Amino acid sequence: MKSKFFALALAGGLLAATALAGAPAHADVKIGLLGGVSGPIAAMAPAMIDAAQLAFQQVNEQGGVLDGQKIVGAVGDSACSPQGGTDAATKAVNIEGVTAIVGPHCSGAVLAAAGSVTIPAGVTVVTPSGTSPEITGLADNDTVFRTVPSDDFQGRALARTLKAEGYSKVAVAYINNDYGTGLANAFKSEFEAQGGEIAGFAAHEDGKASYRSNLADLASGGADTLVIFDYGDGTGLTLLRQALENGFFEKFIGGDGMKSDAPIKELGAENLTTFYASSPVGEKSDALNVFNEAFKAAGGDPDAIFVTTSYDAAFLLALAVEKAGGDKAGIPAALRAVSSGEGEAILPGEWKKAKELIAAGKAIDYKGAAGDLNFDQAGDVPGAYSLFKVGANGFEVVSEMK
Amino acid sequence: MELIGLANYALFMGIFIGIYALLALGLNIQWGFAGLFNAGIAGFFAVGAYTSAILTSPYAEGRLGGFEMPFFVGWAGAMVAAGLIAWPIGKICLRFRSDYLAIATIGVAEIIRLVVKSEETLTNSARGITNIPRPFGDLPYVQSQAAYLSIVLLCLGLCYFLVQRQFNAPWGRMMRAIRDNELAARAMGKNIEGRRLEAFMFGAALMGLGGALFAHFNRSITPEAIDPMVATFLVWIMLILGGQGNNKGAILGAAVVWIIWSMSEIATDQLPAEYAIKAKYIRLFLIGLMLQLVLRFRPEGILPEPTRGESRPAQVSAQEKD
Numbered sequence: 168m169k170s171k172f173f174a175l176a177l178a179g180g181l182l183a184a185t186a187l188a189g190a191p192a193h194a195d196v197k198i199g200l201l202g203g204v205s206g207p208i209a210a211m212a213p214a215m216i217d218a219a220q221l222a223f224q225q226v227n228e229q230g231g232v233l234d235g236q237k238i239v240g241a242v243g244d245s246a247c248s249p250q251g252g253t254d255a256a257t258k259a260v261n262i263e264g265v266t267a268i269v270g271p272h273c274s275g276a277v278l279a280a281a282g283s284v285t286i287p288a289g290v291t292v293v294t295p296s297g298t299s300p301e302i303t304g305l306a307d308n309d310t311v312f313r314t315v316p317s318d319d320f321q322g323r324a325l326a327r328t329l330k331a332e333g334y335s336k337v338a339v340a341y342i343n344n345d346y347g348t349g350l351a352n353a354f355k356s357e358f359e360a361q362g363g364e365i366a367g368f369a370a371h372e373d374g375k376a377s378y379r380s381n382l383a384d385l386a387s388g389g390a391d392t393l394v395i396f397d398y399g400d401g402t403g404l405t406l407l408r409q410a411l412e413n414g415f416f417e418k419f420i421g422g423d424g425m426k427s428d429a430p431i432k433e434l435g436a437e438n439l440t441t442f443y444a445s446s447p448v449g450e451k452s453d454a455l456n457v458f459n460e461a462f463k464a465a466g467g468d469p470d471a472i473f474v475t476t477s478y479d480a481a482f483l484l485a486l487a488v489e490k491a492g493g494d495k496a497g498i499p500a501a502l503r504a505v506s507s508g509e510g511e512a513i514l515p516g517e518w519k520k521a522k523e524l525i526a527a528g529k530a531i532d533y534k535g536a537a538g539d540l541n542f543d544q545a546g547d548v549p550g551a552y553s554l555f556k557v558g559a560n561g562f563e564v565v566s567e568m569k
Numbered sequence: 570m571e572l573i574g575l576a577n578y579a580l581f582m583g584i585f586i587g588i589y590a591l592l593a594l595g596l597n598i599q600w601g602f603a604g605l606f607n608a609g610i611a612g613f614f615a616v617g618a619y620t621s622a623i624l625t626s627p628y629a630e631g632r633l634g635g636f637e638m639p640f641f642v643g644w645a646g647a648m649v650a651a652g653l654i655a656w657p658i659g660k661i662c663l664r665f666r667s668d669y670l671a672i673a674t675i676g677v678a679e680i681i682r683l684v685v686k687s688e689e690t691l692t693n694s695a696r697g698i699t700n701i702p703r704p705f706g707d708l709p710y711v712q713s714q715a716a717y718l719s720i721v722l723l724c725l726g727l728c729y730f731l732v733q734r735q736f737n738a739p740w741g742r743m744m745r746a747i748r749d750n751e752l753a754a755r756a757m758g759k760n761i762e763g764r765r766l767e768a769f770m771f772g773a774a775l776m777g778l779g780g781a782l783f784a785h786f787n788r789s790i791t792p793e794a795i796d797p798m799v800a801t802f803l804v805w806i807m808l809i810l811g812g813q814g815n816n817k818g819a820i821l822g823a824a825v826v827w828i829i830w831s832m833s834e835i836a837t838d839q840l841p842a843e844y845a846i847k848a849k850y851i852r853l854f855l856i857g858l859m860l861q862l863v864l865r866f867r868p869e870g871i872l873p874e875p876t877r878g879e880s881r882p883a884q885v886s887a888q889e890k891d
Contacts, residue, residue, distance in 0.1 A: 204849040213846050244834060244849040249787055249794040250585075254831050257581040261574035262835055275793030278699055282788030284581075287710040301699045301789075343687055345695040345791070352689075370687060370694075 196232055196493060198223070198484055199259035200240045201270030201280070203247030208272060211472055215295060216242060218474040219269050219481035221465050222515075226485045229518040233493050238485055245271035245280070252276025256284040256292075266488055267291040267498050269480045272473075274299030274345050281311050291498040293484055295476035299345050300353065303545045309499045314476040314483070314540055316447070316550030318346060321422065322353025324552050325394075325445045328568040329420065330361040334392055338367030338385040338416070340378075340406060341396035342424075350396040350422050366390035371402065378406050379413060386415040394420045399427030399444075407442070408434060417441060423552075431557055439557040445568060447537070447550050458515040458536035479535035482515060486533060489525050506533045508541045573711060580714040582831060586824045587721035588782050592804045593811065593819035594725075594732055595775030601814035601874065602741060603768035604748035605663065608671040609678030610776055611800035615685050616654050617647035617777025618784040618794070622698040623691075625785075629700075632693045640704045644724075644781045651777025652770045654681075659769040663762065678797065686792045697791030701784055721782055725820070728775055733816050735771075744768055745814075803830075806856060810863050812870030821872055829855055 200219050202212040223238040231237050241263040243255035252271045259265045268290060271277050277297035285292050286307050293312040294302070300319040305311055329337065339355060341347035347370065355365055366388030371381050385393065393416040397403030403425050410416050411434065421444035430439060458478055459469040467474065484498070486505040491497030505513075505521075510530030513521045524531050533540065540548050555562040592610060599605040621643035628635030638646075662673040685692045692698065705716035735741050747754040747761050755761055784790040794800065803826065811822020833855050837848035863870065 204846055205853060216846060241838070242845040242849075244852075246799075247793065248796055248799050249783075249789070249791060250799045253581070253787060254585070255834075257578055258831070258835060261577040261581075263838075264571075264574060273793060275697065275789075275791035278697065278789040278791060279787035279794070282699070282701075282703075283786055287706075287713055288577075289710075299696055301696050305699065343683075343695065345697075348689075348695040372683070 195237050195239045196488055197239050197241050197263050197265045198481065198488075199243055199256070199263065199265040199268035199270065200481075201243045201245040201252065201255045201259060201268055201272070201276075203251075203272040203276070204242070204244040206247035206251065206273075208247050211296075212272060214467060214471040215272065215473050215477040216240075217465070217467050218462060218478040219295075221462060221467065222478050222481035222485060224465075225461070225516050226482075226518045230522060232485060232489050232522075238488070240269075240481070241265055243270075245273070245276045247271075247273040247276060249275050249279030252280040253283050256280035260284055260288050260290050265290065266493065266495055267293070267484045269293055269295065269477065269484060272296045274302060277302055277311070278305070281305055281307060286310055289496060291484070291487075291495075291502065293480040293502070295480045296473045298349065300349050303547055307546070309546065312499075312502060312542060312546035314480045314535065314537060314548060315473065317547050318349030319353040320547070320550055321445065321447075321552055322350040322355075322396075323357040324550075324568040325420070325422065325554075326354045326357035326361060326363070328445070328554055328566070329394075330358060330363050332566075334363070334418075334420075336364045336366050336390045337392040337394050337420070338388055338390040339365060339369075339394045339396070340367075340381065340385055341370055342398070342402055343370040343372055346424065347396045354394065354396070364390075371397075371406070373402050375402070375405075377409065378402075379409055382406070382410050382413065382415045391416055392418040392420065394422075395425055396422040397424055399425040400429040403427075404429050404433060411438060419443070421445070423447060426555055426562060428561065431561060436557050436559065442557055443565065444555050444562065445552050446555060446562075447552055452534065452536075454514045454534045455536050461516055475536035478515065479533075479537050479540060482518075483533055483535070483540065485518070486513070486521055486525075486531070489522060503542055505531055506535075506540050506542065508532055508539065577711055577714060580711070580718050582827065583718045584714065584721050584786060585831075586827045587718070587725045588779050588786070589804065589807060589827055590725055590820040590823040591728060591779035591782065592776050592800075593807045593823045594728055594816060595772040595779065596804055596808050597772075597813065597816060597819040598732060598735075598768050598775070599772035600808065601816075601819070602736065602744040602748065603765055604667070605765060605769055605772075606667045606671040607674045607769070607772065608801060608805075609674030609676075609681075610804050611795045611797050612674075612678030612681035613651045613655065613773040613776035614780035614783070614800045615678075615681050615795040617651045617780030618790045619685060619692050619698070619780075620650040620777070621647040621781035622701050622784050622790050626698055626701045629693070629698075632689065632698075633691055634698070640702060640785060643785075644778060647777045647781035648774040651780070652774035655770045655773035656766070659766045663765045663769060675797070678801065682792060682795050685795065695792055697789060697793075698784075699789040701788050701790065703785050703788050706788070717786060721786075724778065724782065728778070729816055729820065732775075736816060740764075806860055808870075810860060810870060812872035812874065814874030815870065815872045818870050818872035818874075822870065825871070826856065826859070829859065 227237045245252040245255045274297040277294045291310045298318045341351035367385035418441045423446040426444040426446040462469045487501040490501035510532040513533045552568040554565045556565045599607045624638045625643040807822035807826045812818025833852040840848045
């Protein structure tokens with residue numbers, strides 16, 4: 168009985184899959200776009216996928232890849248969970264037959280999909296938003312890359328900057344998820360290595376009405392500066408407000424999540440004179456302007472989170488496909504070659520120029536909307552960060568972070 | 570290439586179905602046999618996954634681990650740990666009646682999830698544990714998946730055999746008696762609390778094994794994997810749909826739900842590109858619709874619980890007739 172049902176279900180499933188998988192034309196080069204379409208980041212994912220699709224659209228309009236083939240983005244739902252991530256990656260690799268993958272979006276999904284699917288299958292993935300430091304250490308045969316800096320990097324940069332600016336004793340409050348934990352731990356280890364003192368270090372849960380007891384605890388260590396790794400339009404705002412109201416701390420430093428307009432609107436700029444936030448600057452570059460214009464013209468919002476990294480991941484993979492001649496195994500090397508820091512600069516959307524240079528055998532260097540994107544040994548990119556303060560017209564840069 | 574791809578996909582689905590079938594089997598012991606409404610599957614899943622991860626993964630700075638034991642030790646450890654965790658929980662919570670027990674177990678699962686998410690030295694908090702060894706993980710892609718599938722099927726087969734045996738044994742009959750009429754069973758002198766606790770622990774051990782198989786397959790485990798949606802409620806849907814109280818039904822339910830869940834995305838991908846993102850929600854809708862239809866037209870599930878004697882080997886029934 169069981170086996171009959173099993174066989175029936177499986178046979179039916181396979182039949183359907185065969186019928187469906189027969190459809191795509193072989194002339195196209197497919198690149199998977201795995202994102203958390205359903206699940207906790209459902210609000211962010213569509214814009215990220217649209218940005219990646221924009222890159223493919225530009226490539227196709229300017230002659231396509233290889234011998235004029237089109238790049239097709241195969242959208243998959245990784246649901247921001249390991250279960251969804253492996254499922255989507257398996258389908259992308261085996262049913263869609265993708266050459267490479269942009270995504271998945273969440274770190275847990277990246278780790279699981281890489282571990283069980285893409286590394287064994289030898290398919291390159293470039294995640295635009297998986298920021299967990301664990302991704303750096305994967306034994307990945309050089310197939311896992313990212314266009315967003317690891318949380319580790321920002322935490323360390325912030326620690327060095329604060330120490331250099333004369334802060335020596337701080338308390339740290341961080342939201343209890345991979346973002347907050349990653350940043351806080353990196354910050355702590357670097358700050359202590361630089362000789363600073365962490366006088367309080369505690370995680371807090373999302374969405375509580377009051378954090379006064381957490382703050383009192385942190386303040387009991389005697390530090391006058393509170394470092395907050397949280398989101399400025401969520402729990403971080405509550406934390407900041409209650410710390411100000413009750414005078415627990417004098418100075419406040421936030422991570423990039425805290426650089427939101429919400430605190431200024433809610434608390435008033437005049438109350439935030441001692442509030443600083445670190446954030447990726449997206450380096451006021453030509454590349455960023457070019458992308459912003461193009462994405463706006465395509466109906467997208469260029470200020471949405473992770474759209475620049477998504478676009479860059481997609482465009483870089485298109486360049487790598489061209490450079491590697493469509494060979495799946497050659498993509499990692501090609502990816503490094505097209506963004507090595509040496510060669511003629513290529514800005515977002517300059518596909519035709521890049522294609523000609525590659526055909527002529529010249530070196531190119533992609534300057535992404537999110538930064539220069541020169542990959543290191545582990546496939547990570549260093550980010551460019553600055554420290555911001557609240558001025559009359561919103562956030563203003565105070566200093567660059569090294 | 571197409572055929573190998575399809576084979577790969579089928580192998581992958583087989584592995585996931587096997588893992589979810591183990592969870593559904595565990596739930597079937599608790600709900601199907603003993604009538605315990607456990608809404609905290611994710612918690613036992615997590616205990617199993619993390620126990621095995623800690624026992625088998627290589628050393629990493631800042632957290633417990635580095636024992637590098639072989640995978641079967643990890644899996645056995647996962648079952649023991651999940652079963653042991655279930656003991657105090659059961660001791661306290663099993664006095665509650667059905668819906669109150671559900672609330673209590675949801676609470677317990679959340680506690681476990683938050684501990685896993687917060688305890689840096691135990692589970693590496695929100696960053697999770699990576700580089701977990703996968704048996705036969707060094708083989709090429711297809712062979713490695715095939716080998717893992719056979720291990721999963723072996724585990725599932727063994728568990729099915731044992732659970733089915735228990736179902737037909739006096740123990741199973743007693744469980745159902747307690748479930749259907751507690752007062753009568755107590756009057757017969759049965760130790761109801763003790764039996765319930767046994768069922769709770771056995772079920773939890775199977776869930777722990779499912780968690781361990783999952784962690785080793787992905788070579789990593791992160792708190793995102795123990796989200797109640799994918800680790801608790803999906804399993805409930807599988808069991809209700811397949812047939813509560815029927816072990817074959819539990820396995821069938823896991824297969825049907827996962828196949829619909831996974832393959833409907835392939836179907837929706839055929840829609841025009843502008844619907845690519847919206848179409849992803851169709852599969853959530855499909856699962857809900859399936860459940861509604863089954864509950865409306867076949868509330869006992871696809872394979873209903875066998876009535877007395879039906880599922881016992883033919884010769885045993887024949888002997889009794891003599």
